[in-house]
Amino acid sequence: MEYGTLQERVRCKSLLSKVMKAEDTIPFFKDGMSLGWSGFTPAGYPKAVPIALADHVEKNNLQGKLRFNVFTGASVGAETEDRWATLDMIDRRWPYQTGKNIAAGINEGRIRMGDKHLSLFAQDLGYGFYTKDTPGGRLDLAIIEVSAITEEGGLVPTSSGGVIPEIVTMCDRIIVEVNVGQPSFEGMHDNLICNNPPNRQVLNITKADSRIGTTFVPCDPAKIVAVVESRHRDNGRAFSEQDETSEAIANHIIDFFSHEVKAGRLPKNLLPLQSGVGSIANAVIGGLAKGPFADLSVYTEVLQDTMLDLIDSGKLACASSCSLSLSKDEGFPRFFAAMDKYAGKILLRPLAISNAPEPIRRLGVIAMNTPVEIDIYAHANSTLVGGTRMINGIGGSGDFLRNGFLKIMHTPSSRPSKTDPTGITCVVPHCSHIDHTEHDLDCVVTEQGLADLRGLAPKERARRIIEKCAHPDYKPILAEYLEIATKECLARKVGHEPQLWDRAFKMQLNLAQNGTMKIKNWDMKIDLCE
């Protein structure tokens, strides 16, 4: 299939002299460099050059001798950075990532990962906070995938906005990959290079699809050191089939929306929706495609496959996102086959705008995300299993949950341990890691039910969450903890939010020791050995 030539896509003709093969860019890379990559939750990331460099390292046994600091929008495809991790090519990695080998590198102490709210990551990168210790305080080299280059050198992104504006600002040497292996995304983007304070602009977005910028990212052509043709497609994750748990959660949420519309607190077409990544998010969007609401809008960071169903249903007015994260074998072919229809409903923005608190609060986004675990007072752990092992990162969950109109977290009530199908409760007395605090969440949802926490004090929240959301196997255990903790703390006059620090993690310790969080009692003997 032909989607136009490199010569057609590169409209700034002086740059044609910079065209080279991916392998010819290898001399640009030096050990220890800080790199900026385009891309976001694997869409729109560079492929040809990272793969060529990985091949070079592998072929010449350079493992551990060419290591980089990688700054990108969020996760990128496994064939690039996860392979780089395998080849020991990553020293520092900011922010959210996915991939078995990169996670192993992080949790075994070989890769230094920084986990930041994506909106903060974008601005901190632009403020020079991550490059403050490098000479000149700049990124050393960038690799950016584009659909086209405009007459003046403007970069037209592909399937994601990412942190391209900040990279272009902070880097003087840019390798551009022109992806001619797919149709051009020109026209779908709304880009703005945010100035640094005190001159940061007003983001004048008053509807999900308000345009405030340009379809390209302005770039001085003198910064472009290489132009490489690429025909690689995004390696998007496959669509998760909806399961009963996800569907039950989606139904609870849709019932809640109906209730809020009836009470006059939500308009009939709801408010712009943000929905995270994964099977529950997919089920919620899928449920809305079959649900009672029309004229919906979406203001989010990632669009998954079911968003195409929502468009097909005729119920979606418009969607704004940082990336189009469709699956490689189903979503993208479906999208490209009817690109005119879909593209007209979708606006892609850079991270600094898709995730900015400003439009999220103004529009009144309904934020929905999945945590690892939640505690009885509504603190949530989104990042570290067991409080120490990094999965992916906080991503944009905080950007949306802190600033939305309604802030909702949804999770199965339990997960299997190695020996017990419900050996892990996702509702615990105290989260072992906290990414979202009790001050933020409005609703917690599991397949068991929805706990509306608005206007509740801590002990009331705990009772509501245990009653509505905990798995039946854990309800009595959690209720007993709350009762003992309340009694002991009130007796000591320290009972605003009761906890027992000798026993708060007993369920987690029992999981490690006995393979399940189902404890028989709340007894515990402790010797401080002092």
Added chain:
Amino acid sequence: MEYGTLQERVRCKSLLSKVMKAEDTIPFFKDGMSLGWSGFTPAGYPKAVPIALADHVEKNNLQGKLRFNVFTGASVGAETEDRWATLDMIDRRWPYQTGKNIAAGINEGRIRMGDKHLSLFAQDLGYGFYTKDTPGGRLDLAIIEVSAITEEGGLVPTSSGGVIPEIVTMCDRIIVEVNVGQPSFEGMHDNLICNNPPNRQVLNITKADSRIGTTFVPCDPAKIVAVVESRHRDNGRAFSEQDETSEAIANHIIDFFSHEVKAGRLPKNLLPLQSGVGSIANAVIGGLAKGPFADLSVYTEVLQDTMLDLIDSGKLACASSCSLSLSKDEGFPRFFAAMDKYAGKILLRPLAISNAPEPIRRLGVIAMNTPVEIDIYAHANSTLVGGTRMINGIGGSGDFLRNGFLKIMHTPSSRPSKTDPTGITCVVPHCSHIDHTEHDLDCVVTEQGLADLRGLAPKERARRIIEKCAHPDYKPILAEYLEIATKECLARKVGHEPQLWDRAFKMQLNLAQNGTMKIKNWDMKIDLCE
């Protein structure tokens, strides 16, 4: 001293028929009502009516028979709500509060307190989230202190903006206290009633002193059920004398600012400053009055006494705040004595705008706040001593720390326990309560030093915080914990952010058992009793 008569202050003449004495408003109050109060960190709150009602309860032995849900901007004077707490007149209390008796009520389980980020509190109140279970979904009654009422009924606030716009929107029966015991604040305010999404307005603030609204809060005069004259002054907290610890912290921060200006990451006049409440905040602002920077601006929620020093120094261009929280005996007399000079530099805004993420991010505010404790990975506890006992609340610390350009927390490195002058370390392995997460903070400062955490991964952050910020007595203890935890977690390949859940709270348990957090070793014997 004469500051004009009630008749002069109430320019909407039809309202003069509603003038009554404070004690005559008592019949408006019914047990169980939800009340909206003006006021913020004790400034601009109603006094005459709450005091009259407290007198009524006390005189008629109505303790526990007239209980209310109180929604206000933040803490109000002890002579009002703290006295109400003593008389068992408060059922629910949202958000931040101060006062010995109200705290006792909360921690002993008599008062239900909801702790919310102040910016979220304002919007949630306006969205009807707190009144969703009351008939009609509205506040039952409001008490608002004003300087004046305009010809059309507009309410001109006194020394704070608070949540007056949301109260006026959500309440149909308003008691107005006209404070003629002090000069009028007319002209100092910039008010805007924020529409609910999807019609929320752009907050077009591009400098700390940009005006976007009106000097009064529009109000339908038909809603006003009573007009009461008041001569009570705000009962502001006294100025804390600066101590060596606070001065050392202020010096570290000023040195850091100089370094950032030199590196080109801060302009010469810095960026708008937010500084929390308390002696460290006072010392920082006091230090800036003597420091090398000029043409400063402030975008904050509370102005304390040292702000007058900063104005006197000629170094302050302008300040935007939600309240003017000066001390009763020094700050306010000084302010009123030269009101022309000071008022011209100060703009007062409602909470929904002073604390909104939108202007805080755009302006690039430098946020500085004091936690109860901080952990080695830079999570902070701002609210609950020992993880369960409420002090005041999160206030606006999250609004500013999540959205600032630089996010700084400052604390003494240790505090005294009952038996040990440094028995409590403010740097711990794991906070017992988390209000601010590792994803937010840039710098931690104690009198020992400043840890710049930008661009550091968790284990690097931990080493930096222990090295720069911990008290010397605790450095070896914390370093040993980090070493043991790192070794054990990396061995299990779960070491992104090492913790040991059997021992993470050993220091806190030792404090309870032995009166100090100085433990002799990290041993611990645990029997799960399963």
